[in-house]
Amino acid sequence: xxxxxxxxxxxSKMKKLLIxxxxxxxxxxxxxxxxxxxxxxKSVSVSLMTxxxxxxxxxxxxxEDLKKAVSRAGYKLxxxx
Amino acid sequence: MKEELNLxxxxxxxxxxxxxxxxxxxxxxxxxxxxxxxxGIMLFEDNTxxxxxxxxxxxxxxxxxxxxIKSGFRGFYTFYFSMDSLIALGTVIAYLxxxxxxxxxIQDYSGIAxxxxxxxxxxxxxxxxxxxxxxxxxxxxxxxxxxxxxxLSSNKEIxxxxxxxKIGDILIIKPGEKIPTDGVVVKGESSVNxxxxxxxxxxxxxxxxxxxxxxxxxxYGILYVKATKIGEDTFLAHVINLVEEAQSSKVPIQKLxxxxxxxxxxxILILSVLTFFGWFLFGDITKGIGAAISVLVIxxxxxxxxxxxxxxxxxxGIGAKNGILVRRGEAIQTMxxxxxxxxxxxxxxxxxxxxxxxxxxxxxxxxxxLITASLENLSEHPIAKSIxxxxxxxxxxxxxxxKINSGKGIEGSINGKKILIGNEKLMKENEISLKxxxxxxxxxxxxxxxxxxENKKVIGIMGVADAIKEDSVRAxxxxxxxxxxxxxxTGDNERTAxxxxxxxxxxxxxxxxxxxxxxxxxxxxxKKGKVIFVGDGINDAPALKNANVGIAIGTGTDIAIxxxxxxxxxxxxxxxxxxxxxxxxxxxxxxxNLFWAFAYNVVAIPLAVLGVLHPVVAEIAMASSSITVxxxxxxxxxxxx
Numbered sequence: 001x002x003x004x005x006x007x008x009x010x011x012s013k014m015k016k017l018l019i020x021x022x023x024x025x026x027x028x029x030x031x032x033x034x035x036x037x038x039x040x041x042k043s044v045s046v047s048l049m050t051x052x053x054x055x056x057x058x059x060x061x062x063x064e065d066l067k068k069a070v071s072r073a074g075y076k077l078x079x080x081x
Numbered sequence: 082m083k084e085e086l087n088l089x090x091x092x093x094x095x096x097x098x099x100x101x102x103x104x105x106x107x108x109x110x111x112x113x114x115x116x117x118x119x120x121g122i123m124l125f126e127d128n129t130x131x132x133x134x135x136x137x138x139x140x141x142x143x144x145x146x147x148x149x150i151k152s153g154f155r156g157f158y159t160f161y162f163s164m165d166s167l168i169a170l171g172t173v174i175a176y177l178x179x180x181x182x183x184x185x186x187i188q189d190y191s192g193i194a195x196x197x198x199x200x201x202x203x204x205x206x207x208x209x210x211x212x213x214x215x216x217x218x219x220x221x222x223x224x225x226x227x228x229x230x231x232x233l234s235s236n237k238e239i240x241x242x243x244x245x246x247k248i249g250d251i252l253i254i255k256p257g258e259k260i261p262t263d264g265v266v267v268k269g270e271s272s273v274n275x276x277x278x279x280x281x282x283x284x285x286x287x288x289x290x291x292x293x294x295x296x297x298x299x300x301y302g303i304l305y306v307k308a309t310k311i312g313e314d315t316f317l318a319h320v321i322n323l324v325e326e327a328q329s330s331k332v333p334i335q336k337l338x339x340x341x342x343x344x345x346x347x348x349i350l351i352l353s354v355l356t357f358f359g360w361f362l363f364g365d366i367t368k369g370i371g372a373a374i375s376v377l378v379i380x381x382x383x384x385x386x387x388x389x390x391x392x393x394x395x396x397x398g399i400g401a402k403n404g405i406l407v408r409r410g411e412a413i414q415t416m417x418x419x420x421x422x423x424x425x426x427x428x429x430x431x432x433x434x435x436x437x438x439x440x441x442x443x444x445x446x447x448x449x450x451l452i453t454a455s456l457e458n459l460s461e462h463p464i465a466k467s468i469x470x471x472x473x474x475x476x477x478x479x480x481x482x483x484k485i486n487s488g489k490g491i492e493g494s495i496n497g498k499k500i501l502i503g504n505e506k507l508m509k510e511n512e513i514s515l516k517x518x519x520x521x522x523x524x525x526x527x528x529x530x531x532x533x534x535e536n537k538k539v540i541g542i543m544g545v546a547d548a549i550k551e552d553s554v555r556a557x558x559x560x561x562x563x564x565x566x567x568x569x570x571t572g573d574n575e576r577t578a579x580x581x582x583x584x585x586x587x588x589x590x591x592x593x594x595x596x597x598x599x600x601x602x603x604x605x606x607x608k609k610g611k612v613i614f615v616g617d618g619i620n621d622a623p624a625l626k627n628a629n630v631g632i633a634i635g636t637g638t639d640i641a642i643x644x645x646x647x648x649x650x651x652x653x654x655x656x657x658x659x660x661x662x663x664x665x666x667x668x669x670x671x672x673x674n675l676f677w678a679f680a681y682n683v684v685a686i687p688l689a690v691l692g693v694l695h696p697v698v699a700e701i702a703m704a705s706s707s708i709t710v711x712x713x714x715x716x717x718x719x720x721x722x
Contacts (some may be wrong), residue, residue, distance in 0.1 A: 003152055020088060021152070023205060025386015029343040030161040047329035048387065049216065049394045054329055073161045074152050078088070 003030075015043075016081040017053040019070055027075065034073035038065050089213055096206035099217060100199075103145040104135045106680045107199040110192045131189050132161070138195035142172050146198045147668045158228035162346035170350070174199050175696065178370060188367040190374065194609070197378050204704025211711040215391055218398030222321050225277060225296045230261035243539070248307055254304045262295040266308035271302030278320060278419040279635070279651040280404030307717070323406040323648065325395040330410035332668075335389035338675055345382040349686075353377045356690045368692050375385045375689035379699035388674035391714040393608075396667035401719060404635075404650040405660045411628045412646035413671075416664035416691050420610030422560055422657070423603060424590075426571035427463070428580070428617045429634055430557075430585055431547035435464050437471040438528060443517060445475065449541040451478060453533050456493050456502055459483050463490075464529060464545050478552070488572055488595040492588045501534045504574065510559065510640060513537050527580030529573050543639040549585055556654035560661070566610075570594055585696055600625040615657055632657055662722040674710045681706045 017035075022028055028046040031053055035044045041057035047054075055066075063080050070077040097465025113130060117123050125133065146168075149289040156162040172194045179191025198399055213220075229242050243261055246252070251267065254260050260273065273286035275297045284300055293306055294316045295475055312318065322404065348450015353376040360369030393410060400407055408415060424430050442449045457465035459480060480500075483493040489510075501511055508515055513534050520542065523530040528544030557567055568589040569582045578592035578639035591602050599616075600623040606612050607629070613629035614621065625631030625645050633645030634652055647664075649656035690696050694702070 024164040024383045025342045026163045026346050026382045030163055041594050045329050047390060049390045052566060076158065076416055080660050
């Protein structure tokens with residue numbers, strides 16, 4: 001049995017966003033608040049430590065919208081995994 | 082993953098640059114301010130002093146602090162406030178007093194503004210370095226992957242970048258070299274050091290057919306390995322993913338702190354305005370400005386927000402080094418309430434490689450083996466495999482009407498005779514007399530006993546045993562000593578189970594449990610207290626999920642991932658001891674951090690409101706509060722797990 005076989009399939013809409021510019025705890029909560037406002041985003045978990053937001057989204061949500069949400073809060077989305 | 086490392090380096094370097102530049106301008110200000118105060122000698126006239134300070138402070142706040150000022154004021158029209166908003170407002174107001182004092186009678190705070198900004202930058206620099214240190218082990222993991230691979234291509238060895246390796250490529254690994262990616266040995270023999278990934282300190286022997294893990298080190302022989310997994314599918318990539326997940330997972334105790342953090346900045350802004358007006362009503366504008374600035378710069382959401390994540394980061398790093406991956410943060414909090422630890426027997430306490438130890442035959446032993454192996458050859462059960470292995474036959478008898486009775490045994494007919502192989506239950510159900518054999522003797526030795534019958538008559542019994550893992554006894558002894566109630570759960574019957582349990586030092590046994598009933602037993606126990614279930618993650622997934630904390634034990638090269646709050650990458654039960662210790666140590670660090678962060682804000686903010694704290698002192702206190710939290714988390718490393 002493999003990690004890849006089961007776990008990720010269940011969360012197939014999971015995305016990891018690498019974000020630049022977060023340097024304090026309220027930054028992380030800003031990013032979280034802004035991403036949650038995007039329609040289709042179900043859950044958001046932002047880590048200041050990994051500089052990443054792990055989100056659960058509907059597949060029809062555009063990356064562009066995520067990018068906008070991050071920059072609305074004042075930060076930069078560098079990469080989506 | 083490389084980008085993340087660069088991002089962090091960029092952050093540290095940019096703070097460092099700002100730090101040096103801002104102090105070059107701030108130190109003269111400090112000198113000017115305190116020289117006259119300490120010596121009573123005036124170097125310059127008052128107005129010249131203020132102009133000098135305004136000139137020197139300008140670059141510190143508006144050039145080196147530009148990022149902070151920009152992002153801070155941005156918050157006022159987007160309503161996404163961060164702590165930059167507090168610092169930006171605090172420093173700009175302080176700076177403006179230097180200009181306004183030419184018109185109104187207020188004290189000049191422009192020098193203070195520069196000091197606040199410089200201290201803020203210094204604090205952020207120290208914090209970013211300490212944060213980098215917290216993620217040290219994870220960084221090592223990310224950098225662990227091989228860069229190149231030596232591939233056999235039309236009988237020639239060529240070296241290619243790891244990204245070009247394809248599944249099925251034959252890789253050549255010389256002694257001392259890193260195995261480029263996950264694969265299976267096709268030629269050669271060696272031992273491999275896997276400690277960097279599984280935490281297992283002893284080298285693992287590899288021969289043809291063995292699985293190897295990418296990024297581990299080949300010790301002495303040349304290995305030819307066929308690549309089976311590449312890129313994001315490798316064991317290492319999965320470990321990194323899991324560690325990352327662990328770092329950002331939420332621990333329930335953090336919830337309150339997160340809630341406070343999210344409304345913190347706006348609340349402080351309002352409080353600062355109220356502070357100013359409060360003092361203004363008493364007629365002391367200068368004091369009012371000072372106190373309002375103090376409130377702005379002393380309030381720090383960082384310590385609160387960092388308390389848990391920073392501890393998790395350090396902890397997940399230590400865990401990864403020891404082969405422990407904590408996937409869900411709740412497990413860390415639940416750990417201190419655990420009462421029962423339930424161990425699955427096969428593959429958890431034991432090695433999961435049963436072998437035939439003793440045979441008692443009522444007919445010719447060769448014939449017994451032939452009949453038994455012919456039937457067992459059709460089953461996939463580990464015990465069946467051990468019998469087939471023991472018989473070591475090339476040809477088997479033809480079996481008709483083969484059937485598996487889950488949890489009891491198997492049946493089928495050979496040459497028209499009905500053969501039943503299984504446990505006592507199966508024999509009793511078929512009304513087969515067991516008088517001629519001594520099952521007790523076998524069971525007392527801890528053997529799983531298989532009874533073989535032909536046309537309702539017993540023809541022999543076989544004792545199968547599964548060797549106990551080297552560390553099991555030690556691990557269980559430690560856990561017992563810690564006061565946990567250890568329990569073994571198994572499908573074996575009571576006598577066999579008790580014999581094995583006694584060998585490892587477990588007194589509580591739940592025997593005769595069908596695989597699908599394990600989770601039910603866990604639920605029953607939960608009525609009496611919180612339960613850890615330790616199992617192999619494949620067969621035990623429901624029990625692992627139902628338990629308060631599920632610890633899945635890895636089996637060699639695969640990460641048993643389906644269930645399990647905690648995953649142990651190597652099979653040793655000492656991992657359970659370490660996981661318990663690490664979780665408890667981490668949780669107590671989190672509690673300490675939260676306590677300090679709360680206490681700091683609860684004490685410091687009122688003092689600032691009352692005007693007791695000078696803005697510079699306030700800023701130093703603020704910077705140290707987040708540094709304290711980060712440093713305290715780093716101390717977790719000292720804990721022996």
